[in-house]
Amino acid sequence: MRAKLSLAALGVFCASMLAGAMVYPGGSWLRPQSLGFSPTENFWCDLMRQPAHNGAPNPWAPWLGTLAFAALGVALIPFWLEVSRLLAARRASFVRVAGVVSAVCTALVALLPSDRFPHLHPPIVLSAGILGMICGLLVGRLALLQRRELPLFAAASWLLLLAASANLLLYLRAIYFQAAETTALPVAQKIATFGLLVWMVAGLRASASLPKP
Numbered sequence: 001m002r003a004k005l006s007l008a009a010l011g012v013f014c015a016s017m018l019a020g021a022m023v024y025p026g027g028s029w030l031r032p033q034s035l036g037f038s039p040t041e042n043f044w045c046d047l048m049r050q051p052a053h054n055g056a057p058n059p060w061a062p063w064l065g066t067l068a069f070a071a072l073g074v075a076l077i078p079f080w081l082e083v084s085r086l087l088a089a090r091r092a093s094f095v096r097v098a099g100v101v102s103a104v105c106t107a108l109v110a111l112l113p114s115d116r117f118p119h120l121h122p123p124i125v126l127s128a129g130i131l132g133m134i135c136g137l138l139v140g141r142l143a144l145l146q147r148r149e150l151p152l153f154a155a156a157s158w159l160l161l162l163a164a165s166a167n168l169l170l171y172l173r174a175i176y177f178q179a180a181e182t183t184a185l186p187v188a189q190k191i192a193t194f195g196l197l198v199w200m201v202a203g204l205r206a207s208a209s210l211p212k213p
Contacts, residue, residue: 002078003204009075010197013068020047020064027053029181039190040183044068045121048113066110073107075200076132083139083203095135102131122175129168136160139203150209153202160195167192 047065080099105128140157
């Protein structure tokens, strides 16, 4: 039941995010007057800007982006509860608590956009990312230890670890060290998002196939 709920919410996330990108008027930090959503220049949270970066009205993308982040948060709650059963008791308890907190912060990313909440948005993003990464490391360690039985989950764990680490480091560099804007961070964000989706699906499959400790 939890796996089906997580997968259904992931489907809503993908559909809403793609729809939001399609109706986003345009503009990014790199090119404020550009048109449309650029995967290599825009961040997902740009969808929530009102008006858009290029100054055009942005009536629909914020709603779709908010729905997408809320759906991802909903998907992560049953996901962490499900895959935590693969872990030993103490680690499972930590993942159940920290994973749910990370999921709630993920949903709050859309409710606290950077243009309206410039001081709250970065800590919320970091809370979601850091707690999620710690939980991911604990679960990913299991996948790597059982890589022969779970090759897809192990490969997805490596992909997510590398992409999420790069995304987190680039985000910290841009936000707290005032690094110059480049396409590196938006691209890393998209790769990390893809890695998360693949990893979650692989993790749910692993939870269904492995005996629980």
